[in-house]
Structure formats: C-alpha cells, structure tokens
Amino acid sequence: MTTQVYFRPRSLAEALGLLDEHGPAMLVMAGGTLAMPLINKGISRPEKVMGLRQAGLDYVRRVDGGVHIGAAAPLSQVRTMSGVPMLAEAVKNIAGWAVQNMGTAGGNLFAPPPAGDLAVALLALDAQVKVASYRRGERMIPLDEFFTGFLTNCLALDELVVEIQVSKPAGKTVLLKYGRLYTNTPAIVSVAVRLVANDGKADDVRVALNAVGPHPFRARQAEAALRGVALQAENIAVASNTAAAECEPFTDPIASADYRRRMVGVFVQRALAQAVA
Amino acid sequence: MASKIITFTLNGHETEVMVKPLTTLAKALREKLGFTATKCGCYEGNCGSCTVIVNGEPVLSCILPVEEVEGQSVLTLEGITPSVGLHPLQQAFQENFAVQCGFCTPGMLMISKALLDKNPHPTQAEIREALSGNLCRCTGYDPIIVAVEQVAASTNTNQGGTHE
Numbered sequence: 534m535t536t537q538v539y540f541r542p543r544s545l546a547e548a549l550g551l552l553d554e555h556g557p558a559m560l561v562m563a564g565g566t567l568a569m570p571l572i573n574k575g576i577s578r579p580e581k582v583m584g585l586r587q588a589g590l591d592y593v594r595r596v597d598g599g600v601h602i603g604a605a606a607p608l609s610q611v612r613t614m615s616g617v618p619m620l621a622e623a624v625k626n627i628a629g630w631a632v633q634n635m636g637t638a639g640g641n642l643f644a645p646p647p648a649g650d651l652a653v654a655l656l657a658l659d660a661q662v663k664v665a666s667y668r669r670g671e672r673m674i675p676l677d678e679f680f681t682g683f684l685t686n687c688l689a690l691d692e693l694v695v696e697i698q699v700s701k702p703a704g705k706t707v708l709l710k711y712g713r714l715y716t717n718t719p720a721i722v723s724v725a726v727r728l729v730a731n732d733g734k735a736d737d738v739r740v741a742l743n744a745v746g747p748h749p750f751r752a753r754q755a756e757a758a759l760r761g762v763a764l765q766a767e768n769i770a771v772a773s774n775t776a777a778a779e780c781e782p783f784t785d786p787i788a789s790a791d792y793r794r795r796m797v798g799v800f801v802q803r804a805l806a807q808a809v810a
Numbered sequence: 811m812a813s814k815i816i817t818f819t820l821n822g823h824e825t826e827v828m829v830k831p832l833t834t835l836a837k838a839l840r841e842k843l844g845f846t847a848t849k850c851g852c853y854e855g856n857c858g859s860c861t862v863i864v865n866g867e868p869v870l871s872c873i874l875p876v877e878e879v880e881g882q883s884v885l886t887l888e889g890i891t892p893s894v895g896l897h898p899l900q901q902a903f904q905e906n907f908a909v910q911c912g913f914c915t916p917g918m919l920m921i922s923k924a925l926l927d928k929n930p931h932p933t934q935a936e937i938r939e940a941l942s943g944n945l946c947r948c949t950g951y952d953p954i955i956v957a958v959e960q961v962a963a964s965t966n967t968n969q970g971g972t973h974e
Contacts, residue, residue, distance in 0.1 A: 535830065536830075536831045536832040537831060538831050539831040539832045539875060539877055541877060541878075565873050565874065565875065566855050566870075566873060569834070569854075569855070569872075569873035569874075569875075570853065570854030570855055570873060572832065573834070573853040573854060573872065573873065574853065574854065582831070582832055584875065584877075584878065586878055609867070628855075628943060629858065629942045629943015629944070630868055630921065630924075630925075630939075630940050630942075630943055631855075631858060631861055631868040631869050631870045631921065631943050632855055632870065632943060634867045634868060634869050635855075635869055635870060635873070635874065714942075715938075716938070716939045716942040717939075717942035717943055
C-alpha cells in the first residue's frame with residue numbers, strides 16, 4: 534500500500550483532531566528521521582501519515598533557568614537555544630548535522646537504543662513530558678515513567694507528545710557518550726549524571742543510562758548507593774559497579790553486551806568523578 | 811488522495827512539481843524535475859549523499875517529504891555550479907583528489923557549502939564534525955577535509971555561488 538494521504542496540521546488542536554479521527558491507522562511523525570527510512574524501505578506501509586512540522590510545536594522557550602521544548606523542535610534548535618548545557622551536549626552527540634536539523638526533541642523519545650540519547654540527559658534533569666488527547670486534554674508524565682519497554686511507552690493511542698519541560702537544573706551535570714568515533718556514532722553507552730553535593734556528600738543524584746537497556750533509564754540502585762554517602766573514590770566505585778550490575782545491555786554490531794556492561798562501570802565512574810571534581 | 815502541486819524555490823527559480831503524498835524531495839528533484847546531481851545512497855538518512863540546503867540549513871532530501879518544502883528555498887548542487895567553470899569547492903575537490911567514484915560528492919559539496927556559509931573559517935575539527943554525517947567509501951576523507959580547508963583558507967570564500 535502506498536501512502537494515500539499526508540496530513541500537515543497547522544495547529545495542535547488540528548493534529549489532535551486528526552489523531553482522534555483516524556486513530557492508530559495513521560502514522561505520526563515529526564522530523565521523519567525514524568519513520569521515513571522505514572517507509573522508503575517498505576518496512577512501514579502506512580495508508581495515512583501525519584507530519585507535525587507545521588503544528589506549532591517547534592519552539593524552544595527558556596523558562597526560569599529551565600526550558601520548555603516543543604515536541605517538534607528540531608534537535609539543532611535544542612542544541613543552540615535551550616540554555617541547558619547538558620542538552621546541548623546530548624544533541625551534539627546525536628547523528629550528524631543534517632539529521633540534527635530534521636530530527637526532533639519529541640521524536641527522539643521514540644528512537645530505539647542505542648539511539649535516543651536526548652532522553653538520557655532529560656532523565657538526569659527530571660524532565661516532564663506533556664502529552665495531549667483530543668477528548669481528554671493534557672497530562673504531565675515524568676519522563677522516568679514514560680518508557681515501558683523496547684519501543685513501548687505509556688502514551689495512549691489518542692495521545693501526542695506535545696512538550697518536554699525541564700526545570701532549572703540543580704547541581705552539577707556531566708554527560709558522557711562512549712562510541713567508536715568522536716562524532717556521529719551510535720552509543721556503546723551514554724551516561725548522564727546530575728549531582729547535588731552538600732558537605733562532601735551526595736544530597737541528590739541522578740544516574741541515567743542509554744544503550745544498555747530496552748530504553749533510556751535511571752540506574753536507581755546506583756543512585757541509592759550514592760545518596761547521603763561521602764563522595765569518595767570507594768563509594769563512587771561501589772555505585773559504578775552497581776550501575777554495571779543493574780543495567781540490561783544487549784549485543785549489536787557496535788558492541789557486545791558484556792563489553793557494554795564493563796563500559797557502564799567505567800563511564801559511570803568517570804562521570805561521577807567529573808561531577809565531584 | 812490525488813497528487814498535488816507543490817511550489818517552492820529551487821536554486822533561485824520558482825518551481826512547481828506534481829507529486830503523490832509523501833513523495834520525497836530527492837525523488838521529486840531527480841525523477842520529476844530532472845535535477846539529478848542529488849544522489850540517494852541509503853534512503854535512510856545515514857549516508858548524506860542526498861544532502862541539499864533548505865533555507866540555509868542542510869537536510870537529507872531522501873527522507874524529507876517534498877510537501878515540507880512548500881514555499882521554501884531549496885539549493886542543490888546544480889544551484890551552486892556556475893554556468894562556466896566550477897564553484898571553489900568543486901575546484902578544490904578536483905585539485906585535491908577528493909573525488910573518486912563521485913557518488914558522495916554532491917552531498918559532500920552541499921554540506922561543505924552550508925558549513926562555509928555559516929562559518930567561513932572553520933577549524934579542522936569543525937569541518938570533521940559538519941561532514942560526519944556524509945559517508946565516503948573511496949577517499950578516506952582526508953582529501954575532502956583538505957579541500958574544504960583550502961577553500962576556507964582562501965579569502966574568496968563567499969564568491970562563486972550563483973545563488974544565495
């Protein structure tokens with residue numbers, strides 16, 4: 534089946550109405566960097582497609598030291614305009630320039646690991662995802678609760694991701710992506726750390742990982758191992774080993790599961806050491 | 811749904827093309843409009859050979875529905891090639907043996923053009939980052955980097971484009 538219709542709604546209301554009318558038979562895309570390759574190869578053969586580029590969701594608004602990012606904001610815009618260094622760093626490491634111009638912040642949440650590295654930074658920043666439905670209005674979902682498995686999430690069939698919200702980050706943030714090249718490379722592991730230290734102890738800490746599980750996730754056991762303890766080398770080593778133990782790495786042409794697990798230990802340790810320094 | 815007519819500016823000229831829904835810009839350029847400099851290597855946004863410039867920004871035309879460039883300004887390799895002679899980037903690619911089979915070259919030239927338009931004197935690291943989404947299986951990349959550096963080092967960076 535070739536695509537019979539390509540909808541380009543001019544507002545969020547129109548987009549939600551189209552989704553309500555056509556339901557899951559309609560493929561939703563923003564930048565098209567995930568959907569168009571599948572359509573070009575005939576793997577995905579949607580009868581109806583909706584593109585969100587014109588729906589008024591391509592904004593990046595700084596708000597009180599934080600940022601509200603429209604779901605269809607190009608990654609390149611997030612890189613230059615968010616005002617949040619860790620988000621800029623995350624985008625810098627996603628694909629190449631042209632893909633950053635096309636891929637979107639919201640769309641990146643739907644990229645399967647090892648892709649989808651924006652979320653690892655967003656998780657460390659306690660991002661919230663605003664979703665909306667034509668009939669039920671809006672709701673906020675902590676990004677931490679958004680992902681439910683490989684290529685699955687808690688979005689209902691009639692809902693669209695509308696916006697990603699990040700509050701002014703407290704503490705020090707570090708993002709490390711380890712791949713085979715310096716730029717434009719799939720992750721062996723991506724680590725995002727945010728550390729609020731008080732009196733040499735970890736008051737509040739986030740350790741987020743990607744490419745070592747079915748979706749970007751927080752290494753909660755590693756976070757727990759750090760909370761309230763002195764930020765010394767031995768405690769950081771314990772947390773790093775904990776993260777390596779709790780991740781669920783996979784083997785792909787980039788790296789083996791075993792290697793990925795070892796690199797989680799190395800790169801969580803490095804990220805934490807940089808955050809403490 | 812039936813085909814529809816999309817209007818956009820192609821290399822400085824108002825252009826109309828009639829396409830079926832979700833036709834890519836690359837396909838419209840190559841198969842409908844006869845602008846075949848733009849190449850399609852992978853059809854999935856990995857190789858960069860289909861890179862064109864839309865409103866000053868490089869994008870991948872093989873994964874961009876042509877409906878999305880309605881009313882926009884599209885620049886392809888045809889648009890920067892002078893009617894006589896070569897664009898400085900083309901000249902530098904030729905002189906530095908930055909072309910072998912030539913399939914990646916249109917994309918390499920367009921991403922390099924986009925880079926030099928925004929940043930006339932990039933560092934080598936900036937060139938490598940900008941070109942990182944464009945694959946070349948022949949040259950080993952170094953001659954391409956050298957060619958872009960050579961153009962950047964010349965003071966006439968902004969000369970030679972026939973449009974924009």
